[in-house]
Amino acid sequence: MGDVLKLVAKRLGLGLVTLLVVSILIFFAVELLPGDIAQAVLGQSATEETVQAMREQLGLDRAAPIRYLDWLAGAVQGDFGVSLVSGERVSEAIGGRFANTLFLAAYAAVIAVPIAIILGIAVALFRNSIFDRVANVLTLTSISSPEFFLGYVLILFFAVRSSMFPAIASISDGMSFGDLLYRSFLPALTLVLVVVAHMMRMTRAAIINLLASPYIEMARLKGAPPWKVIVHHALPNAWAPIINVVALNLAYLITGVVLVEVVFVYPGVGQLLVDAVSKRDFPIVQACCLVFAATFILLNLAADVGAILTNPRLRHPK
């Protein structure tokens, strides 16, 4: 067991280093601005004094590496500075919205994961039949459609033509849980459609990969029925790739969520990020990017660790 812990700790350390490098990237990307932040935000019409005042307010007179360490120290404690546009604290602007985004992603994941795994196993069982081909075409279509297309199609059919669900997912703090689920159903469904397709294809590929191995042939030759071959013999060994698939797709949700939030006007971090980008509100952009990147790296890390835990062969790298 000590071996596993060491390996996991090594992965965690590697993830932390990656996160650090990414934070450097995010911070110094803003330094690439022609001129500096104060000039970029105030525009060309600003007088020399106002630019100077803003520089002092932002502490731009210090060297960039020192400001980076300052920013990082703040970020670790959840303090990302002050918004350039509204003057609000960035951590306050993000806080509640981040919970909303996580809620939406979790909502989608809870629906998507079981459906995807069951359907993936089913199409692996009926591989090369007409159902498999139809599923192949449908999942490819769903993957290839931009999220906003799926979102608007759902709005058109479920909100406008038959008003079953609200088109705008306006949620606030005081709502009951059921109300929350009802109002954010369409955005969650959009994410589910995309993610289920991805996961289904990858689950199918993982199981079919295994079906070529000799022990499966053995099981088949001794007369086990096809579903038993898959559920009893292939599935236990397929868990590792499937866990990997699930974690990777949850990471994918993080990107998909931005577009879906904009389509449904859902009050999440993605919406905030897009607004901040068009207003060039750099502290918010940096903070949102860091939050998204950290979640992304964390989920990828979870995929690695899950693979190590379920596949003993990975514990002894050659």
Add this chain to the structure above:
Amino acid sequence: MNMFVLGYYAFLIGLSCLAAYYNKRSAFLLLFSLTLASFVLGIVGGESALHAIAASAAILALAAGTSYAFREFLVMITPHETARELRTAPLTASFGMFVIFTYAIAGVFAPIIAPFGEGEVIAGAFAPADDTMLLGADQLGRDMFSRIIYGARNSVGLALIATMLAFIMGAAAGMLAATRGGWLDQFLGRFADVIMSVPSLIFSLLMLSIFGTNLAVIVIVVAVIYAPRVFRLTRAVAGNVVVMDYIEAAKLRGEGTWYLIRKEILPNSTAPLIAEFGLEFCFVFLLIAGLSFLGLGIQPPTADWGSMVRENATLISFGELTPLIPAAAIALLTVSVNFVVDWMLYRSSGLKG
């Protein structure tokens, strides 16, 4: 019960019986499950549901027919070698090729096909469709149809340029890393890891907020974001080629790195790279469409599918389908490219799953 419903079921059941009689197992299963599904949907949704099913089945049949004809057409006009390969293409792949062909025509000949210019205001805002305007007008009174045609040129063209740039950068770096090895290989590999550890949409938003949104910036940013994927694949493929004996022989002959890449490695790794180009194009196209949809990609008045969806989104709340057409155009092209790539991957891997 009217004539349509009766005829509908009679037609389906008759066809299923025919399929069963001639032992067409998969055709029978498909037809009969369609019949059963129609029973359920017909009871729930009434006659209109049956109309919808019939219409979509007709569209599917039309698409299948077109793809079949297009494949035969390609088989006839191409030389013998290619024709033999094409004959093995499934209908989905030939459908994909047909759509790509159509888009290429629309993009290249846009000024001739489109009845109006892309920025030309010809009617009131959101004017309904009539004889001159096939799809009506957009939020500023410009012809929707013309803008969609021009969009084929602008959106697809920009995505193509960005993909090519990503490809050139990634493939060159990958082959260089494979042939040189050593610290350069390590450095490029770690660099690619860092870029890939940030979600692509987030990374491009960060870069666009800094450099502003003009076309050159979009192309370069998107290319930099997707180059690492190409780099990894090229590095892996070229890594397998580099250890071959003929590379050793060429090295002993005293050939330089550039010669090795161009004459020895590149010709031996084209198949996976072409498939990757297709996939890469899909990713790039979807990313740029997403950025345009967020208002941060291609800027107005240039006609572009992503931003057209956003500009006309208000029409959706009136139950109109028109704003969805550009989005559907994006989806259709990506699906088609994926179909073709799917077939190419299947063929090159010899995978018989």
